[in-house]
Amino acid sequence: MNDPAQVQVDRSHGLMALLAKGLIESSVQRTASSLGDRRRYIGMSDIGRALECPRAAVGRKLFGNGDALTHRHDLPSLLGNQLLLQRGHWFEAGIAQVFRQQHLPVIEQLEVATSHHGVPIRAHLDFVFASAVGRPTVRILELKSCENIPSTLYSSYETQVYGQVGLLDAVWDQPAFGVHGETDRQGGSGLTFPQICREKFGVEMPAHPSEVDIEAWVLCLSMSDAKAFGPYLPDDTMLSLCLNKAKELWLKFDASKVSGGGLDGLETAQGFHPLCSWCEFNADCPKFDGLEQPQWSDTLDLLKDLKARQGELEVEISEIEEGLRSAYALCDVGGSWIDAGHHRFRVSAQNGRRTLNKEQLRLELMAVLGEEKADEIIARCESEGKPFDRLTVSRINKRS
Numbered sequence: 494m495n496d497p498a499q500v501q502v503d504r505s506h507g508l509m510a511l512l513a514k515g516l517i518e519s520s521v522q523r524t525a526s527s528l529g530d531r532r533r534y535i536g537m538s539d540i541g542r543a544l545e546c547p548r549a550a551v552g553r554k555l556f557g558n559g560d561a562l563t564h565r566h567d568l569p570s571l572l573g574n575q576l577l578l579q580r581g582h583w584f585e586a587g588i589a590q591v592f593r594q595q596h597l598p599v600i601e602q603l604e605v606a607t608s609h610h611g612v613p614i615r616a617h618l619d620f621v622f623a624s625a626v627g628r629p630t631v632r633i634l635e636l637k638s639c640e641n642i643p644s645t646l647y648s649s650y651e652t653q654v655y656g657q658v659g660l661l662d663a664v665w666d667q668p669a670f671g672v673h674g675e676t677d678r679q680g681g682s683g684l685t686f687p688q689i690c691r692e693k694f695g696v697e698m699p700a701h702p703s704e705v706d707i708e709a710w711v712l713c714l715s716m717s718d719a720k721a722f723g724p725y726l727p728d729d730t731m732l733s734l735c736l737n738k739a740k741e742l743w744l745k746f747d748a749s750k751v752s753g754g755g756l757d758g759l760e761t762a763q764g765f766h767p768l769c770s771w772c773e774f775n776a777d778c779p780k781f782d783g784l785e786q787p788q789w790s791d792t793l794d795l796l797k798d799l800k801a802r803q804g805e806l807e808v809e810i811s812e813i814e815e816g817l818r819s820a821y822a823l824c825d826v827g828g829s830w831i832d833a834g835h836h837r838f839r840v841s842a843q844n845g846r847r848t849l850n851k852e853q854l855r856l857e858l859m860a861v862l863g864e865e866k867a868d869e870i871i872a873r874c875e876s877e878g879k880p881f882d883r884l885t886v887s888r889i890n891k892r893s
């Protein structure tokens with residue numbers, strides 16, 4: 494007879510597998526319909542990626558964004574990856590809905606297609622607002638979904654948005670604008686920017702961008718926070734950097750195609766790079782060259798499981814502690830202990846932790862002794878902890 498617990502596990506696994514498969518398929522379809530065949534051009538996000546890691550950027554061009562990765566042995570990992578990758582699209586759909594409800598003159602997924610020294614280049618702009626009221630204005634808004642909101646914007650995002658705003662300004666009066674997949678509707682491809690604004694909103698924009706106030710912004714969104722970075726203005730130097738990087742990447746991509754799709758010899762990201770754990774090409778990346786010692790595999794799996802449980806346990810512990818604090822407050826026992834079976838508990842007020850504000854201390858010392866003396870005293874009082882060995886465990890993403 495089937496073990497009911499095992500049946501339950503199998504059914505739950507089946508549901509997760511179905512969800513993962515659906516997410517992968519919808520991602521492939523969405524990418525094809527909104528971005529077309531990404532092997533045929535260099536996009537702005539490719540340029541940002543190439544600045545961080547040329548090897549990963551060429552790999553993405555050759556093999557796509559890793560949707561074909563097989564982690565059948567590690568379904569939670571596959572699902573986690575997909576949820577992370579697709580969160581950006583869901584944010585975008587939600588924000589688009591907000592702008593539509595407000596009846597704002599916005600073009601979604603505006604495509605700018607051009608070429609530089611024979612290299613096909615395309616930029617896809619999430620949202621572009623255009624207004625001819627008062628001084629004509631154009632605002633580009635690029636959405637980025639993040640686990641945590643960064644304090645400063647990543648340089649790859651900045652490069653991408655400088656490329657977008659620079660390109661819009663540079664090809665303003667060329668038939669370079671369109672909305673992917675909308676060739677039979679209003680705002681098809683091959684229009685100048687003023688033409689697309691006229692077709693979309695009936696707005697008359699100046700023939701030259703120098704008469705227009707153009708800015709780009711990046712809106713970073715996490716599940717519970719948001720932050721806008723900008724403004725980014727058209728800048729010839731930044732645009733040339735983007736275009737030259739595009740050419741370099743195209744040549745490397747071509748060379749890899751000719752060599753049969755290998756990534757050998759391509760430069761990798763230097764030092765610690767947060768995306769290496771998620772990178773689809775990390776399995777054979779030379780950055781991680783080392784020894785093969787499969788006997789540690791079970792230990793590393795166990796460590797990963799324990800760390801996952803550690804997080805769950807911390808949440809559970811804090812919920813129970815909070816419950817006991819509330820129960821104690823409701824009992825109103827005036828600071829006495831409460832006995833409960835083998836344990837007793839009470840809640841008492843504690844002084845807050847005392848800390849020293851180093852910057853404030855420096856300012857106070859500076860006011861009395863001057864900057865040089867203040868820095869000298871601070872330096873004398875500072876000490877460095879002993880060096881320690883840090884263990885880093887990183888996931889290997891095996892390709893099919």
Ligand code: SF4
Pocket residue numbers: 546548549761762766768769770772773774775778779780
């Ligand atoms: S693992 Fe890191 S260094 Fe290697 S290709 Fe991927 S992003 Fe680049």
